Amino acid sequence: MARKKIRPNHEATDDLNIWPSFTDLMANAFMIISLFLLLALFKSLFLKYTAEETELNLSESETQVRVLKRQIASLENELGESLDEIRQLNRGSSNLAQRLQQSDSRADLLALEVQRLKSAPPVVVIQDSGEYQFASGSAELPQALKNYIVQDLANRIESISQQRNLYVVEIIGHTDGQINVNSPSNLDQQLEAVANGEKPINSLNPGSNVDLGLMRALEVVKELQELQKQGRLQGVQFRAYSAAQLLLPSGDFATTNRQADSKRRRIEIRFSPLGKAETIR
DSSP, X not given: OOOOOOOOOHHHHHHHOOHHHHHHHHHHHHHHHHHHHHHHHHHHHHHHHHHHHHHHHHHHHHHHHHHHHHHHHHHHHHHHHHHHHHHHHHHHHHHHHHHHHHHHHHHHHHHHHHHHHHHSOOOEEEESSGGGOOOTTOOXXXXXXXXXXXXXXXXXXXXHHHHHTOOEEEEEEEOOSOOOOSSOOOHHHXXXXXXXXXXXXXXXXXOSHHXXXXXXXXXXXXXXXXXXXXXXXXXXXXXXXXXXXXXXXXXXXOOOOOSOOTTTOEEEEEEEOOOOOOOOO
16 A cells, blocks of 8 residues: 655744744843842942932931030030120129229219318418527517518418418417416406507416417417508408317327327418308307
């Protein structure tokens, strides 16, 4: 029996040969997946790097913030200390201003006092010592004292009176605290006659230091009045007073002291304007 030769069916074979296409498709898919994986990997790495960089930057920022906080705290402390110093300086300046104001007030008072002293007439003091010393219990002027009155004191009285328009010169006799042991006083009977030049000064008998101080002051006044008769000391009036042992050279009241003290024995010459008398009834 003759064999029948089988011819291959090329059309069916071609229909069933899909492997190359499938292989290409899978290769493309693999490449695409690999690309996506690479992209995901790169993205992950980028995000990781970015996160690390951000964390590093954040850590540095936190460090800087802590440093800034410490600097701020230090500045606040310094500011607080500065404020304390400023308050202390303000208190100091306030105290200084008060002291300056007090100093200005004292300076003003001193200036007024200086001005008062400049405007006030001087007080001339003739010390009862040396050539000018009176004999004990006597009111007769020593010759040296008479010369001083004529040659120096009269000129000074004229100058001061003309400069300051002062017309009253007060002559005040001061003694020390020794007890006067003379006989009883006769000033009540003889004082006016001596003052008017009718009797000499030695006709008076001082019975106390009050009497003796007044007699010595009166004798100085009488010597100055003699100069007025010669044309000097015109317009000047003289007053004679006694302070006895009451006032010290400082002007304070004296304490009891019966010892001889030449520093307390003196004649004071004071200048004052002639004011209008007011009578109190």
